[in-house]
Amino acid sequence: MKEQAQNKQIGAPMDRVDGRLKVTGGAKYSAEYELPNMAYAVLVGSTITKGRLTGIDTKAAEKAPGVLAVITHFNSPKVPGFDTAGKDPSQPATVGGPLKIFKDDKIRYNDQPIAVVVADSWERARFAARLVKGQYAPEKHKTNLEANASEAFLPTAAKKNPKHPMNDYQRGQVDAYKTGAIKLESEYVIPTEVHHPMELQAITAHWEAPDRLTLYDKTQGTLATRRDFAKEWNLPEENVKVIATFVGGAFGNALHSWPHESAAIIAAKVVNRPVKLMLTREQMFTNVGYRPYTWQKLGMSATADGKITAITHESVGQTSTYEEFTESTLAQTRMMYQSPNVTTRYRLASLDVCSPIWMRGPGEATGAFALESAMDEMAHLLNLDPLEFRLRNYTEQDPEKNKPWSTKFLKECYQLGAERVGWNKRQLKPGSLRDGEWLIGYGMGVGTFGAHRGAATVGAQLRPDGTVLLQCATTDIGPGTGTVMTQIAAETLGLDPKKIRFELGNSSFPKAGTQGGSSTVNSVGPATQEACLALKEKLRTLAGAAFASAKKEDVTLTDGYLALSGSPTTRVAYADLIKQGGDKAVTVEAKPGPEGQKYSMYSFSVHFAEVRVHELTGEVRVSKLVSCADAGTIINEKTAGNQMKGGAVGGIGMALMEAAHIDDRFGRYVTKDFADYHVPVHADSPDVQVAFVNQPDPHVNALGTKGIGEIAIIGVAPAIANAIFNATGKRIRELPITPDKLI
Amino acid sequence: MSIESDKPAGHDEARRTFLKQSSLLTAFTMVPGPVLQAATYELDEKVAAAFEKVPLRLEVNGVKHKLSVEPRTTLLDLLRENLNLTGTKKGCDYGQCGACTVHVDGQRVNSCLSFAVMHEGKKITTIEGLTNGDKLHPMQEAFVKHDGFQCGYCTPGQIMSAVACVREGHAGSEGEIREYMSGNICRCGAYSNIVAAIQEVKNGGQKV
Ligand code: FES
Ligand code: FES
Numbered sequence: 001m002k003e004q005a006q007n008k009q010i011g012a013p014m015d016r017v018d019g020r021l022k023v024t025g026g027a028k029y030s031a032e033y034e035l036p037n038m039a040y041a042v043l044v045g046s047t048i049t050k051g052r053l054t055g056i057d058t059k060a061a062e063k064a065p066g067v068l069a070v071i072t073h074f075n076s077p078k079v080p081g082f083d084t085a086g087k088d089p090s091q092p093a094t095v096g097g098p099l100k101i102f103k104d105d106k107i108r109y110n111d112q113p114i115a116v117v118v119a120d121s122w123e124r125a126r127f128a129a130r131l132v133k134g135q136y137a138p139e140k141h142k143t144n145l146e147a148n149a150s151e152a153f154l155p156t157a158a159k160k161n162p163k164h165p166m167n168d169y170q171r172g173q174v175d176a177y178k179t180g181a182i183k184l185e186s187e188y189v190i191p192t193e194v195h196h197p198m199e200l201q202a203i204t205a206h207w208e209a210p211d212r213l214t215l216y217d218k219t220q221g222t223l224a225t226r227r228d229f230a231k232e233w234n235l236p237e238e239n240v241k242v243i244a245t246f247v248g249g250a251f252g253n254a255l256h257s258w259p260h261e262s263a264a265i266i267a268a269k270v271v272n273r274p275v276k277l278m279l280t281r282e283q284m285f286t287n288v289g290y291r292p293y294t295w296q297k298l299g300m301s302a303t304a305d306g307k308i309t310a311i312t313h314e315s316v317g318q319t320s321t322y323e324e325f326t327e328s329t330l331a332q333t334r335m336m337y338q339s340p341n342v343t344t345r346y347r348l349a350s351l352d353v354c355s356p357i358w359m360r361g362p363g364e365a366t367g368a369f370a371l372e373s374a375m376d377e378m379a380h381l382l383n384l385d386p387l388e389f390r391l392r393n394y395t396e397q398d399p400e401k402n403k404p405w406s407t408k409f410l411k412e413c414y415q416l417g418a419e420r421v422g423w424n425k426r427q428l429k430p431g432s433l434r435d436g437e438w439l440i441g442y443g444m445g446v447g448t449f450g451a452h453r454g455a456a457t458v459g460a461q462l463r464p465d466g467t468v469l470l471q472c473a474t475t476d477i478g479p480g481t482g483t484v485m486t487q488i489a490a491e492t493l494g495l496d497p498k499k500i501r502f503e504l505g506n507s508s509f510p511k512a513g514t515q516g517g518s519s520t521v522n523s524v525g526p527a528t529q530e531a532c533l534a535l536k537e538k539l540r541t542l543a544g545a546a547f548a549s550a551k552k553e554d555v556t557l558t559d560g561y562l563a564l565s566g567s568p569t570t571r572v573a574y575a576d577l578i579k580q581g582g583d584k585a586v587t588v589e590a591k592p593g594p595e596g597q598k599y600s601m602y603s604f605s606v607h608f609a610e611v612r613v614h615e616l617t618g619e620v621r622v623s624k625l626v627s628c629a630d631a632g633t634i635i636n637e638k639t640a641g642n643q644m645k646g647g648a649v650g651g652i653g654m655a656l657m658e659a660a661h662i663d664d665r666f667g668r669y670v671t672k673d674f675a676d677y678h679v680p681v682h683a684d685s686p687d688v689q690v691a692f693v694n695q696p697d698p699h700v701n702a703l704g705t706k707g708i709g710e711i712a713i714i715g716v717a718p719a720i721a722n723a724i725f726n727a728t729g730k731r732i733r734e735l736p737i738t739p740d741k742l743i
Numbered sequence: 744m745s746i747e748s749d750k751p752a753g754h755d756e757a758r759r760t761f762l763k764q765s766s767l768l769t770a771f772t773m774v775p776g777p778v779l780q781a782a783t784y785e786l787d788e789k790v791a792a793a794f795e796k797v798p799l800r801l802e803v804n805g806v807k808h809k810l811s812v813e814p815r816t817t818l819l820d821l822l823r824e825n826l827n828l829t830g831t832k833k834g835c836d837y838g839q840c841g842a843c844t845v846h847v848d849g850q851r852v853n854s855c856l857s858f859a860v861m862h863e864g865k866k867i868t869t870i871e872g873l874t875n876g877d878k879l880h881p882m883q884e885a886f887v888k889h890d891g892f893q894c895g896y897c898t899p900g901q902i903m904s905a906v907a908c909v910r911e912g913h914a915g916s917e918g919e920i921r922e923y924m925s926g927n928i929c930r931c932g933a934y935s936n937i938v939a940a941i942q943e944v945k946n947g948g949q950k951v
Contacts, residue, residue: 019887022895023879023902025830025870032829065795122824123815198834198842198930199896248832248896249930281835478893478931638890642933646893649932674839674928682921685934 009491010703011694013638016483017502018246018476027246030216031202031278038204039068041118041267041277042129043260045111045286049667050141050352053105053114053134060131061117066124068271070132072115076102076266081232096323098228098355101259102266107136108322109354110668111286116263118271141352143667145293145318152316152347155326166326169334171399172341176310180301184377188298188370189734190717191659192318193291195359196679197477199248200281201288205264206274214241217261220254221514222473222507228257229265242507247477251650252358253288254477255516260287282672285660289357292318294329296370300377306384306392310341313370317363319348320355327363332448332714333371334400335600337393342400352667358516360650361713364449369654372445372718373733376725383428386444386722387414398600406451406599406699407706409630413606416691417444417628421608430729438612440623441727445609447714451601451632451697451706452519453592456527457510460489460535461585466560466574468495469585470502470531474512474524478646479709480639481520485528487635488703492532494556494565502528510587518603518707521635526701527590534586542580543572595699604630605711607648607719613727618739622652622720626689632697632706640708645688647712652680654713655720657736799860803828804872812859819843819854822869830870830899834928841927844900844907845869851907853926870899873906881949882906885940893931901927905941906951914945 021027046053058070082100101113115132119125142148158166177183204216213233219225222242230240247254264277279287299312313333319325330344361368379389394411397404417423426442427433433440459471470489476482482502490497503509512524533552539562540547540555547555547564554565561571574582595601610624627644634640657678660671671677696704717735724742725731732741796811803826812821819836822828822845831854834842838856845854846868873880882902885891892898904927908914913923920941921934929937944951 015887016890018895019890019892020879022892022898023870023883023886024874025828025899027895028829029832029896031833032823034827121813122820123813127815196930197894197896198832198840198928199894200833200835247894249894251930278833281837281839478895480893639893642890642893642931642936645935646932649934673837674835675837679928679930680932680934681925681928682934682938683925685921685932687917687935687938 009487009497010633010635011637012487014483014487014497014636016480016639017486018482029199029202029246029248030204030218030244031276033204033216035204035206035274037273039118039120039271039273039275040122040125041116041264041275042125043113043263043277043283044115044117044129044132045283046107046114046134048107048136048138049110049143051107051136051138053107054137055135056115057133057135058115061128064124064128064131066119066121067117067128068120069118069267070115071102071267071270073102073105077269079103079232079262079266080234098257099259099322101262108320109286109352110666111283113259113263113287116267118267118275141667143351143353143662144664145295145316145349145351148349148351149295149316152349155324155346155348157324157326165328166346169330169342169344172310174343175299175312176341177299177301177312180309182304182381183299183301184374184381185297185299186374186377186733188296188373190294190366190369191661191735192293193359193654193658194285194660194677195251195253195290196284196677197249197251197253200279200284201253201258201260202276202278203261203264204274204276205268207268211235212239213265214243216243218247218250218254219244220247220250220475220477220516222475222505223511224514225257226507229261232262243505244475245505247475250477251360252362252516255514256289256357258288281674285669285671287354289355290660291359291366292325292356294318294366296329296367298370298374300374302378302382304382306382306389308337308339308393311339312343313367314345315367316347316349318351318353318356320353321350323355324348325356327358329363329367332364332367335398336371336395336446336448338395338399339393360647361447361449361710364447364710365654365714365717368445368447368715369717369735372715373721376443376718376722377731385428387418387423390414390446401600403598403600406595406601407632407695407697408602408604409693409695410604410606412693413604413628413630417606417608417626420689420691421610421624421626423608426726430726435612437615439615439727441611441613441723441725443609443719443722443724443726445607445715445717445719445722447605447607447711448602449518449707449710449714451522451603451700452517453522453700454513454519455589455591456512456523457587457589458524458527458531459510459585459587460531462535462539462574462578462583464574464578464583467499467501468493468535468557470500470528471509472504472512472524472527473507473509474520475505475515477515479520479643480636481515481524483639484521484635485524488525488528489532492529493536494558518709521705522700522707525635525703525705527588529702530590531586531588534588538586539577539582542577542582546570599699601697601700601706603632603706603708603711605715607651607716609719609723611720611723611727613724613742618742620656620724620737620742622686625686627712628691629708629711630693630695631708631711632695632700633704634692634694635703635705637692640692641690643708644690644712647709648688648716649680649685650713651716652684652720654735655717655737657738659736797860800864801862801867802865803867804869814858814860816859817855818845818857818859818862821859822854828869828871832896832899834897841904842897842900844903844927846903846907851904870903873902880906881944881947881951882940885943889936889940889943890933891937891940892933897927897929901929901937905937908941909945909951914941917942
């Protein structure tokens, strides 16, 4: 019995394996490594938005106490890879390339780093940084998307490749909604939103030898970061080591290599000491990406009995002048509803800004705001319940790719969520429910994201003390990767999870992709499983005659012995196996098979919101938020539930408060900190309810997982906007929905 | 602030004048002549800089420290950079996120928003000091049990604030907890779980 219970690790709400380190302050993030002779670096940013740097006065800074170096375009050592590096293969969705810091005198955006000041303490570096003065030849800049929308263009990658997903999409007739009997056409705007993980972007760069570099860095991909900086310095990849054992949140902003990382590496070279650099909260707006300001137009037509006949969805997203950033804003529109005619057009507008980067539920969350708002608008036009309207347009197979879904349990999600939020209380007529001065409304929004899987490799090793060590270069920015991998390993090996150690966040470990796009468990999960199976198989062959004919699944690892389940006396001590080389690590790569050709693979979610809107002040309180997901097998209900709740809270921010504003006259952000860029705090968040369908998807991988991180936020903002409409009759199509828009 | 950024040279001079004056005040008793001269003739800013430090006595997690710090050093930077107590986190440095929350003489304080020298003779408790040997504080245990975090970066601040919140008597209801914990941002959005952890500790009646 005990063994049975022990075997059931997948699905158990296990406490995090790194919980103790996180609650005691023992978890070390990238600015927290103690190295001898540490120096501190602070960036100085451009005060103009576009033009040329004609000079920099660094004299006062250089003379300030404790200053070791002031590095600028005028004196920076040559970064060899800046001249040779062309298109960066680690950035598949971008054309152009990351900013090459200090390489030339061009200013491309406001607060672009023009100098890095290195000193022997933060205080001294900060003080001296304020003494650096740039001299500029400014040029006219563009920072407003709407003013420049007429120059929007099809992404270059799409122009070059007619199969590229950013190309215009067509099924049925072009713009058929225009001739529909019942139709709507609406424009939607989402402002620039900033990831703002609680950990400020930080890096500690250490040249251990003139050609050996170690980086303690905030990154979602230790290998991507290694590749980028090995290339920048023309070094073999194995000479660069990237450590990211703990990452204090990222939500996408550590999917790209940024100028501050290059600056720290250059600085460490110049002063020949380890250099620590941490951005300020203000610099988090300007130098590490954001969710791009996006304008969208959605046209939809339907029959009187609630069948969608056509959708056209267009968007223009902002990008920088030096990199073409694209995201899947229009993907959900092409596959979510059964419409015979669908047109999508994706465009970019280049502005004098820092490049954007995927932010949680990247383009899909932006697109879902338009699509799921329009669904609500159409349901209202048709006088239909929005849930019923969605059911009438439910797709049993992917209408974009004409393939069956690998699995789809969205209807089940609808049902779970509707019950929990009390959907039956919803009135068709807006403004029908109230509690004193508070108007009450209900809304829903649907989300989906590809169940992506990539190749991943995990190493597994039996240790003399009877524990198993697993290693993988993957990272954990918060979802609990180490914890769920421990559970997968424990179940596969039959071993107590306490005897398993899963190490990650180190580029020297076996390869894995970047933690992004909800793909980690889909990819690293099966690699962990297969590495454990291979380890068992190896030990079985070493265990001799008694195990020769045993089946793999009957072999288990127990306390001190390899054993056969069902035959407790058949066992071999680990010490004997280790004598024969049983402690050598086995390393296994797991790759996706051909299933992706046959099936369309997606995770699905639906979010239901109950809001209370104050009639006089326009204050919005999200009183209930219920998120239901079809994310395949749930490995750990506790960590998975937490991730869903976190996405929902992010969605509250998106819906009600988050917006980074540029003063276009100067091209400079006027939002500089948490006082003017609001993110949800405790008091803004209801007790978010989460439910999982928890049905395995047999096609994505053997575990049956599909991914959670993105669908947790996609669809939340429109659920809240729709609930606000139901409460007040006011349709707000520009986020965030602040009180001024409701009074 | 505007003086510093608009007129760096002027500021530099002002600082040097201040140095000279303050050096002169102490010169009669303790400053060796050549050092003073160095500062006066702007020959060695680095030597002069030594005079920018002041003595400070602090007790951190029960350990008494005799330190010499610059007056502009925040309590947060002192903890993280000088005492290597990196459990206290920097999330904004502007007093807006709570990641740097510590207890000063039992009160919760944003350590980024107070200078170290303001705490002469005071008792500081950081997340590292909450653990009793190997044994977790009940609030730490509850955070693990309820999964009151994801990335873990806001967590030390949340826990220090949560302990204070219970001690202050502000954990009476879910609503009250949410209100009195709103100075601690969790961008991962683990709020529901944090509240559950605090409620358990509050209702468990253990001494916090
Ligand atoms: S770091 Fe002190 S409040 Fe944010
Ligand atoms: S746990 Fe990541 S910010 Fe709170």
